[in-house]
Amino acid sequence: MTDKYEPIYNIDAYEIQQYQQNRYPLFFLDVVEEVIPGEYVRARKNFTYNEWYFPAHFADEPNVPGFVQLEILAQSFIMTFLSIPEHKGKKTAFLDVDNLRMRKKIVPGDTMIIEGFLKSFRRGVAQGHAEAKVNGEPALSADFKIALPDVMRDFVPKTK
Secondary structure, rough: OOOOOEEEEEEEHHHHHOOOOOOOOOOOOOOEEEEEEOEEEEEEOOOOOOOOOOOOOOOOOOOOOOOHHHHHHHHHHHHHHHHHHOOOOOOOOOEEEEEEEOOOOOOOEEEEEEEEEEEEEEEEEEEEEEEEEEEEEEEEEEEEEEEEEEHHHHHOOOOO
16 A cells, blocks of 8 residues: 555536446445545535335434444545555455444434545555544444455466
8 A cells, every 4th residue: 555646526426326336225325525545534424214124213212223323434434445446356365353332322313424444455455444423422433354255356376
C-alpha cells in the first residue's frame, strides 16, 4: 500500500454500486462521505421505517437485524480497497469476521456513521476494522478479513 491516492468525497448510492457488486435488497449504503483509497472510509446509512426488514423485525418493536448491521459495516469497509482503481467493481468474499461487538439497538429514524480502516492488503486479502456510531454513541464494530478472489488467483501456484 505504498501508492497514495487522492481522497474521493460524497459518493452517492448509484456510484457506490460502480465500486462494489452489492445490489438491492442487500445493498445498504446511502453515501460514502469520504474514502482515501487503500486507507480509510467514512459512510452513512439513514434508517427509515419503510426498509423492507422492519415489518418482520419486529412489527411491535422495529429494529435493524444484526446481519444487516454487519453487512453495512462490511460494505463500508470494502470501499477502502475497492476504491483503488485496479480493484473497482471486483467481487469480494468474506474470509473472517472477528471481535464483533453490537452495543446499541438501531431503530427507524437513526443515522449510522461508519468508519473503516484498512490495515493490510496482500495477495488479494484485505484486513481491517470498521466501527459505527449512532447519535455519537458506539453502535457496533468488527475486524474483517475479505478477499478479492480474482486477485488471489494470481498467487495460486501453477500445476504442471
